[in-house]
Amino acid sequence: MLCRLGRRAQTLAGQVPRAVIRRARGDGDVHEAGSRRGFDRHRRLARHGHGRGRPVTTYYDEVQELKQRYPDRRSAVLPALRLAQAKHGHLSTDALRECAEAIGTTPAYCEAVASFYDMFHLAPVGRHLVEVCTNISCALVGARQVLEAFEQELDVTAGETTEDGAVTLRPIECLGGCGWATIVAVDHGYRTHVQPDDVPGIVQELRDGD
Numbered sequence: 001m002l003c004r005l006g007r008r009a010q011t012l013a014g015q016v017p018r019a020v021i022r023r024a025r026g027d028g029d030v031h032e033a034g035s036r037r038g039f040d041r042h043r044r045l046a047r048h049g050h051g052r053g054r055p056v057t058t059y060y061d062e063v064q065e066l067k068q069r070y071p072d073r074r075s076a077v078l079p080a081l082r083l084a085q086a087k088h089g090h091l092s093t094d095a096l097r098e099c100a101e102a103i104g105t106t107p108a109y110c111e112a113v114a115s116f117y118d119m120f121h122l123a124p125v126g127r128h129l130v131e132v133c134t135n136i137s138c139a140l141v142g143a144r145q146v147l148e149a150f151e152q153e154l155d156v157t158a159g160e161t162t163e164d165g166a167v168t169l170r171p172i173e174c175l176g177g178c179g180w181a182t183i184v185a186v187d188h189g190y191r192t193h194v195q196p197d198d199v200p201g202i203v204q205e206l207r208d209g210d
């Protein structure tokens, strides 16, 4: 019996589409990690003056390959949106349309999916992203005051981007670090136990890094 279950589990695991993790770099092109040994390790989005002598594919081609990994083509919408955002900077109307055409669905469907996830941006964002968790654990130890300190330091209201386009500030739901509240994600890296007094230093770090 156990042997039979083991064989079945092995068979099912092989049918689950492999997760695709891509990293945005530079001007928005998408690279596979150099050490990866997957079947598509040499593929890249087209980039001006780059990739000479290597296979170059377009966004559309990339999405066609993604679709083959899923029983339902629309299941590829998340990695396709991720690629579109890396290419366009945010999910503009054009980006959503391009994604929809590549997937074979409607821009409205792509937008509906994208609007559910905090990591997708339907509007332009700054060069840096500061996200303050305001959910219950963080709220109990002063997340609201941390958010207000960022608003004051950056001279924006939460949800806005600074005039120079450097920093977007926004509140966010639980980041999964409740034991280290207040959590602030700075360019997706977590700062723990953040207090209002820490805010000027964090902002200065970002300005120095620009």
Ligand code: FES
Pocket: 133, 134, 135, 136, 137, 138, 139, 173, 174, 175, 176, 177, 178, 179, 181, 182, 183
């Ligand atoms: S409530 Fe802030 S990380 Fe969970």
